[in-house]
Amino acid sequence: MSTRRLFVHIGLQKTGTSYLQEIFWASQPELHRQGVELVPGTKLAMFRLMLNIRDRYNPEIDPASTANALDRLPGQLRDAARTALITQESLSTATSDQIERFLTSVSDREVHVIVTLRDLGRQLPSAWQQTLQRGGTQPLRKWVRKLADPSRGAKGWAPLDVSTTLDRWLEHVPAERVHVVTVPPSGSAPNLLLDRFCSVIGVDPSTLVVNEQSRANRGLRAEQAEVLRRVNAELPAEFKRRDLYGDVGKRYFAYQILGDSVGTPIRLPASLLPWCLETAEGFIAHIRDTGCTVVGDLDDLRPLPTSFTDSKVKIPESQVSSMATRALAAVLMERMRDRQKGATTAATPAETRPTSSLLRRLKRS
Numbered sequence: 001m002s003t004r005r006l007f008v009h010i011g012l013q014k015t016g017t018s019y020l021q022e023i024f025w026a027s028q029p030e031l032h033r034q035g036v037e038l039v040p041g042t043k044l045a046m047f048r049l050m051l052n053i054r055d056r057y058n059p060e061i062d063p064a065s066t067a068n069a070l071d072r073l074p075g076q077l078r079d080a081a082r083t084a085l086i087t088q089e090s091l092s093t094a095t096s097d098q099i100e101r102f103l104t105s106v107s108d109r110e111v112h113v114i115v116t117l118r119d120l121g122r123q124l125p126s127a128w129q130q131t132l133q134r135g136g137t138q139p140l141r142k143w144v145r146k147l148a149d150p151s152r153g154a155k156g157w158a159p160l161d162v163s164t165t166l167d168r169w170l171e172h173v174p175a176e177r178v179h180v181v182t183v184p185p186s187g188s189a190p191n192l193l194l195d196r197f198c199s200v201i202g203v204d205p206s207t208l209v210v211n212e213q214s215r216a217n218r219g220l221r222a223e224q225a226e227v228l229r230r231v232n233a234e235l236p237a238e239f240k241r242r243d244l245y246g247d248v249g250k251r252y253f254a255y256q257i258l259g260d261s262v263g264t265p266i267r268l269p270a271s272l273l274p275w276c277l278e279t280a281e282g283f284i285a286h287i288r289d290t291g292c293t294v295v296g297d298l299d300d301l302r303p304l305p306t307s308f309t310d311s312k313v314k315i316p317e318s319q320v321s322s323m324a325t326r327a328l329a330a331v332l333m334e335r336m337r338d339r340q341k342g343a344t345t346a347a348t349p350a351e352t353r354p355t356s357s358l359l360r361r362l363k364r365s
Contacts, residue, residue, distance in 0.1 A: 004082055006039075006109035007201050010169070011089030013159035014126035015116040016183050016193050021087050023194060026209040034203050037081035040073070049073060050088040053102045061243040070105055077109060084109065085201060092165050093158045099172050111177065113169050114200055115292075116193075117162060117283070118183035119300060120276040121307025125266040127160060129220050133250040135240035137233045140225075141269060148275045162283040166290055175291040182296030185304065196295045220254065221263025222315045223323040228254055230320075257330045263323070267309040276303045 011017050024031065025043055040046055051057050052069040059067070077084055092115070094102070103111060124147070128140050147157050158164070170178060179200045184192040191205060198205040220228065231253070232240075239245060268276070284298045 002082060003110050004084075004108070005112060006077065006084045006086065006106055007112045007114055008091065009085065009087035009089075009114040009116070009197075010094075010165070011092040011159070012115065012117060012123075012162065012165065013089050013092065014123050014130060015089075015118040017087065017089045017116065020116075020194065020197055023208050023210055024085065024087065026211075027207075030207050030209070031085075031203065032081060034207075035081050036083045036085055036201055036203055039076050039080045039084045039086060040069075041076075045069070046086060046088050049086070050090050053098055054090060054094055055098065058242075061241055070102065073105055074108070077106060083201065089159075094168070096168050096171055099169060103172050111173055112200070113173050113178045114181060114197070115162075115166065115169075115178065116181045116183060116197070117301055119185070119303040119307070120160070120280060121268060121273075121303030122183075122186070123160065124268060124276075125307075126219055127156070129225055129266070131156065132220070132225055132228045132232060133254045135232050135235065135245050135249060137229055139229070140266065144268060144272060148272060163286040166286065166292065170290060170292075176293060178290070178292040180287055180292050180294045180296075182294070182298065182300040184296065185300055186306075200295055220258060220266070222266050223263045223319045224254075224258040224327075225266060226315050226320050227324045227327055228258060230324075253327075253331075257327050258323070264315060264319070267307060270305075270308045270310045273303065273305065273308045 009017070009020070021043070024038060028038060031037065038046070040049055048062065048066040049069040051062060051066055057066045124144055125140065128138075128143050131138065131143065143156065147160070166178065166180075181193070181196050181200065184196075189195075191210060194205045194208070194210065198208075232249070235245075235249070240249070280301050280303060284301055287294065287298060
């Protein structure tokens with residue numbers, strides 16, 4: 001009887017996870033044909049499973065079914081294909097107790113852990129953007145300098161800490177079943193990361209659904225990030241709840257309104273290059289010491305000077321103002337289209353209605 005395996009892709013944060021997940025969710029029929037199944041069967045269900053595993057269930061904003069998501073997982077796996085895949089980057093910071101509870105529930109499967117890793121020169125700007133897309137307001141330079149100062153104990157470091165993440169999972173999974181997949185450097189073959197990942201789970205990547213949107217870098221540029229940061233500063237705390245801000249602030253405003261590839265690339269201050277290189281060398285040495293399987297090249301984890309700049313990490317106000325004006329125009333056009341289509345105009349939802357203070361700030365920018 002063939003071994004029934006479960007691959008658990010735990011990220012890390014901003015290491016091509018969204019790119020891979022989009023392809024896998026779009027390719028479910030083909031994955032099933034090749035004997036691989038995403039479990040649970042929807043992206044939302046997988047997110048709620050992570051909330052349950054990580055003890056992050058909040059009854060005020062999450063459905064009651066989230067509290068028992070892990071209890072349902074064994075049954076879902078029994079009905080699944082020979083090879084199952086869970087991909088959720090927030091599992092990377094699970095505690096040892098949470099990992100043990102999770103693995104106990106799937107003990108009838110041979111568990112493999114996949115850790116995707118990326119060089120800090122590209123990962124840190126993307127991770128900073130992620131803080132903004134959760135309602136954050138901290139400027140890039142201040143956020144990164146806190147990470148680089150261990151005496152401050154920055155909580156944002158946990159999703160980026162390769163060594164600690166590996167050590168926690170290696171307490172429960174043997175090194176030969178922990179697969180480190182490196183994100184190729186810029187300019188590599190478009191599907192190289194996908195090829196590397198698929199070689200671990202035993203899938204032919206050439207048959208999967210890969211579109212240009214999956215390949216595109218949809219991250220914010222510097223002007224867009226600054227607009228989002230300032231808008232976040234105007235929002236009261238009650239509008240930054242996970243359920244509300246995730247839909248309106250992140251997926252609507254940050255992705256649909258602000259997100260595109262036009263603008264100034266976000267680069268780190270050149271003064272941080274030595275720290276990033278030193279940290280990368282520590283990660284590389286630790287990975288080698290653990291004996292984990294490496295797919296790709298550990299040299300990929302060394303940041304390149306092109307990710308850093310000697311220029312001040314400050315965008316001219318004229319560029320921020322221009323981006324803010326275009327964003328406001330896009331919001332207005334969408335509301336007008338809704339009205340043309342017969343959408344109700346009696347009351348505009350509070351979460352999408354620009355406040356007077358926001359309008360004043362956009363005019364001042």
